[in-house]
Amino acid sequence: MRRAYFKFSWIAAALLAPQLLIIFVFFYWPSMQALYWAFTLEQPWGGGNTWVGFDNFTKVLSDPYYWGSVRVSVIYALATTVLAMTMALTLAIFVDRQLAGYRVWRVGIIWPYAVAAPAVGLAFQFVFNPGAGIFSYINTIAPGWWDLSKYPWQAVTAIVIAGAWKQVAYSFIFFLAALQSIPRSLTEAAAMDGARPLRRMVDLQLPLLTPTFFFLLVINITDSFTDSFGIVDTLTGGGPFRATDLMVYKIYTDGFRGFDYSGAAAQSIILMLLVMALTFVQFRYVERRVHYT
């Protein structure tokens, strides 16, 4: 720890105050408010909130639509994470060979990170559109077979592909950075022992990537819970028949379209606990894993 300090004075207090004020108003207060709403019910004709205990939670948890939303969120989280990380890892390992054109490959894979989620959703809505995009070919062969607005599984496939497309760049950047931090001496030693590049990938690079792999696993799953709103809103709008009603999207529609603050707050609390549990897992188990460098 540091030895040379300035003495605490009004300066330190003044420097800390803005940040503390801002997180109090926009983070701690809303989080407490969500707790309050989750355990109370607003009276329809004013008159404040009455305490209802776990009623809001039982109502949410006994709602089949909510479980549908949880189910599709989990499918979405797992599918996008697996797709995006597989692709990112493959590309990173080959880009890391640093052949000619290495920089071009790198930029080519990084830039999708900068594309806004609703733009991704809109672009993919065009791509998957049964009437205008390349998928209209399918419909000339088998009319009516492909239609996002009719078939739930197709809508889920579409948001998974769009979500994975958006996530690839992030994982790629981390995998590539981890690969480049592998000491060159290790690679050379392996080469001298007669390990060819492919053998080195499997037996040297992949094991050394384990910490990054677990870190990205957690981050990708968390992101898919929180960052999916834009994609769903422009690509499917939660439909058809609520098939793509992901958890954040449902909180939004229940809270702001249905004005059910208590129900939305209870759902928020559940989602918060979920995200916090994932973050906890990351700090407790993932960060503790062996770092080789």
Place this chain on the structure above:
Amino acid sequence: MIERTPILNIATHVILAFGLIVILVPIWLAFVAATHTLQAVNSAPVEFWPGDQLWVNLQQAWAQSDFGPKFVNTLIVSIGVVVGKITLACITAFALVFFNFRGRMLIFWMIFITLMLPLEVRIVPTYAVAANALTPFQTIMDWTGINWLIATLSGVEVKLEWNLLNSYTGLILPLVATATGTFLYRQFFLTIPDELVEAARMDGAGPLRFLWDVLIPLSKTNIAALATIMFVYAWNQYLWPLLVITDRANYGMVVVQLSDLVPDQLTTGGGTPTWHLAMAATLVVMLPPIAIVILMQRWFVRGLINTDK
């Protein structure tokens, strides 16, 4: 390169080219759609090569979505978030690292915890706070009886109100209220050798002078990294502006405009979907952050990896 591997090299390029094509195809199709007329986009043989309507479509999409003022707004908000974030992160981390006081770790953890819950997760209550940002203080003063005291002593009833809906402040402040940059700055300040602080103190520099003359010049790369990330983050905000801004004519942001372009029954009224305009607008909206990421690649990658988001 340690050994010669001609076959594997070719395979590497093939795999990378395939990956790049997969990444580029959707955007390429969007781009192609933006270069054709309404009829060409919606007729049976799908176009794979650009036409000559790009400029016309861009102009029409620009006018239809009223992008001029929206770009100004988005730029104001993004710069506001970048500047606010960097300033706050820098001074908070400075106070946490270079001052010795009780409760230092407590405050650090209080700030650090905000990393755990992104805005989307607590969107409903945050929106309620934005309607009146002084609610927390009002409630606390009501509870503690301060308001009752003031009311009985002076006869004035305290009603604090500061509505942030439909304002730049409302767009910017909640986006600034996270620990991302604070953490990055703290990591950096911890690498500053003690001798530097001692030397500065011996030369008679106070804390503010030390911050301004020594630390800020040293943290230029940090600033560049954080600025890139926060700019992209702010530019691409969607859910928050969608809720906070109802007066879109004056305060709308470009990304939110995309929600109006989704060609469904609502927007086309059963007519032919205007894909060519929707795709042209999509291109316009995503171009600035892409340009930033490509131009500032080095700082962007460093910032992303160091902040862990």
